[in-house]
Amino acid sequence: MVGLKTDAANRSFALTRWFASAATLTVPQAAGPVAFSLLALLLTGDASGGAALILVMTLAQVAGAIPITRLGRRRPAAGFLRWLIAIRTASLLVLAVLATADVAFAWLYPLAALAGSVNGAAYGFLRSILNQLTPASNLPRALGVSATLNEVTFVLAPVAASGLGTLSPVLGIAALALLGALPALLVPSTGPVSVEDPLDGGTSVLSPSILLWLTCSAAGSSAIAAIEIGAVALALSFGYAPASAILFTVPLCLASIAGGVWVSVRNQAPSRRAVVAFLSVMTLGAGLAALHISLAVTIMGAVLIGAVLAPLATTYSLVLDRLATPAQRPEVFALLRTSNATGVILASATLTATSLSTALIVVTALVLAVTLTVALGSADQP
Structure with missing residues (x-):
C-alpha cells in the first residue's frame, strides 16, 4: 500500500513538473513582442524592429519544426528537449549581450532565428512526454490545465517584460531567456518516445x-x-x-x-x-x-x-x-x-x-x- 501511494505521489509530482515546464516553455513567445520592441526602440529609435525579430523567430519555427524533430526521433524525449531549450536560451542570452555591445541591429536577426527554430520541436517533444505521465482517460483534464496555464503565461509575461524592459530592455531579454530555460530544469525524465515503429526519414505524417x-x-x-x-x-x-x-x-x-x-x-x-x-x-x-x-x-x-x-x-x-x-x-x-x-x-x-x-x-x-x-x-x- 505504501509503495502504491509513493508511486502515485511520484507520478503526481512528475505531472506537476510537466505543467510548470509547459507554462514556462512559451515565455519567450509571450514576452517577446514587448521585450523585442523595447530593445529595438532603444537601439534604433523604432519599435518596429521588434516585430521584425518576432517575425524572424516565427518563420524559423515553421522552417525548423520537422527537421529538428526528426533529429531527435530516436533520442529520449526529455534529454533532447533539454538540448533544444539550451540552444534557445544561449541564443537569446548572446542576443542580449550583443545588444549591449553597440553592434548593428541586423546581427540580432540570426540569433532570433536560431532561438525560434527550436520552438516547434520543443513543444512536440514536451507534449509527447505527457502521454507517458498520465493515462489517456485523464488527458483532457491535463490538456485543459495546460491550456489555462498557457493563457496565464500570455497574460503575465508581457506585463513582466514591460516592467523589466522599462528598467532595461536588455534585462528584459535576459529575463525571458532565463524563464524560458526553466523547462530544461523542470521537465521530468522519461524514456524514448517510442521503442518500436521507427519512421523512415522520408515518411510524411501529413495524412x-x-x-x-x-x-x-x-x-x-x-x-x-x-x-x-x-x-x-x-x-x-x-x-x-x-x-x-x-x-x-x-x-x-x-x-x-x-x-x-x-x-x-x-x-x-x-x-x-x-x-x-x-x-x-x-x-x-x-x-x-x-x-x-x-x-x-x-x-x-x-x-x-x-x-x-x-x-x-x-x-x-x-x-x-x-x-x-x-x-x-x-x-x-x-x-x-x-x-x-x-x-x-x-x-x-x-x-x-x-x-x-x-x-x-x-x-x-x-x-x-x-x-x-x-x-x-x-x-x-x-
Missing part, C-alpha cells in the same frame, strides 16, 4: 485527417492573432486611445482561461458535434468583430473567440494523439505548434497588406471554411 485538424488549428490561431495584433487599431477605430487595446485582449484571455478551466473540470473529449459547435462559436465571434458594429459587440466577439480557444486546442491535441503513432507524435505535435505559428503569420501578413476590416473578414472566412469542412466531413473522421 488527410491530420492535415484537416492542423488547418483548423491554423484558422483559429489566425482569428485570435487578428484580434490581439489588431487590438490597437480596433481601439483607434472606435475613437479610443491606443492603451484601450486591453479592452479586447484582456476579455479574450480571461474567456480563454475560463474555457481551460471548463475543459479541466469536464475531463472529456468533446464529440464531433461539439467540435462543430465550438468552431461555429469562433466563426460567430470573428464575424462580430469583422462587422465593426460597436465597441460592445466587438468585445463580445473577442470573448466568444476566447471562450472556445481551450476546448478546441484540447480537441486538436487529443485527435492528433489518436491519429499519430507513438513514433509520430513529436513530429505531429511540432506541426500542431507550427500550424498555430502559421495562423499568426497569416493574420500578421493580412493586417500588414490590407486594412483591419479586410483582415478580420479574411480570418472569418477561413474559420467558416474549416467549420463547414468539419461539419460536412465523412463520418469516419474523428
